[in-house]
Amino acid sequence: MTTVIDKPITTAPISTMHPATSVSVTTAIKQSFTMGYRGLLKIRHNPEQLFDVVLQPIIFTLMFTYIFGGALAGSVQDYLPIIIPGILVQTVIVTSIVTGTQLREDMDKGVFDRFRSLPIARISPLAGALLADVIRYLIATTITFVVGIAMGWRPDALGVIGATLLVIVCSFAVSWIFAFMGTVMKKASAVQGVSMLILFPLTFMSNAFVEPATMPGWMQTFVKFNPISHLVTAVRELTNNGHVGIHVLWSLVGAAIIIAIMAPITVKSYMRNA
Structure with missing residues (x-):
């Protein structure tokens, strides 16, 4: 006769590990670039996302130059040094709207809910999205310059590099402004619609396409203080004669102020809503 000895029932150990809530600055930067690479993969798998940065500079440059060149500058060749910098600024600035719309789409799809469960810095998905869009800006800039040169524009080589960086x-x-809008608005279409309402007056009520002297007095005042006008003037000076003037400084100062104000607000809103 054998005796059966009851053994205590054991269970597999349950993991109590939780995603890291904080990481080092270096790790956060690496994770941000990893998320930026994810953004580039999205473009590779969906190349139609590049249609705006590829087609818009081509269509706008050809359309504005051949329609308004003779009327505003006397000839297409004389208009190119004026219009190419204006088209460049308008195209790349408008492209930054995509940051907010794609951010809103990812939040609606629950992508950031999955990121939140990973042991990564919570800021890295947002920073990665902003970094990935830099490639879009570079593509739009390159195509605008190529189209302008093909039409007969001859810019200063070093000035082109400086204008591109600027x-x-x-x-x-x-893009931090539109990223903030992406975190607070409910629909990607709303982000795009409101963003266009903001940018269109800023880009068209500037010196990007025509001389401000032909505008009404009150509009000339607006154009004078419009930050887009300073950026367009800076790009014209850089590309046409390689001159680094005061408008380059004003543009950089304006960019620094926007980042200093909007980056903390956007990160806080993102942390709360993502």
């Missing part, structure tokens, strides 16, 4: 920095700063 426009990308300023567009990155502006």
